[in-house]
Amino acid sequence: MIGRLSLVALGLVTALPAAAQTGAAAVEVPVLSRAVARGQLLGQDDFASEPRTPAQARNALPVGDAVGKETTRLLPAGTVVRANDVIAPRLVRRGEPVTITIRSAGLAIATGGRALASAGAGEMVRVVNLSTNRTLDAVVEGPDAVRVTAP
Structure with missing residues (x-):
């Protein structure tokens, strides 16, 4: 066998x-x-x-x-x-341009920036404001759009 x-x-x-x-x-x-x-x-x-x-x-x-x-x-x-x-899908990608918006008391200000990392909706991401060259912490709101909270 x-x-x-x-x-x-x-x-x-x-x-x-x-x-x-x-x-x-x-x-x-x-x-x-x-x-x-x-x-x-x-x-x-x-x-x-x-x-x-x-x-x-x-x-x-x-x-x-x-x-x-x-x-x-x-x-x-x-x-x-x-x-x-x-x-979660990345709405903001590292190195790509983003629109940085700050809203306070009915006033909204938007400026251009660049993402320092990739992130999805509702996630925190660091961005550089292109006009002041300052680094900010922001929340991803949509494709290539982030929001900074008012101090």
């Missing part, structure tokens, strides 16, 4: 699915259907469902939670997306 080890050594056994190798039941999990570059937004059509072992499926992000998020790194096709693979 030829054992499994002998068959593997002879190259007669092909790779078994991971679930069959570990004896664990396969779990349907959302995976990327295509490679996604760093900084791209995920859409509903970027996902497919594939069987994976429970260990591989651990901490998998549901499709609904991942759609609309921006990737933090290159994610190859077949990757199980986890929370640390995505972030």
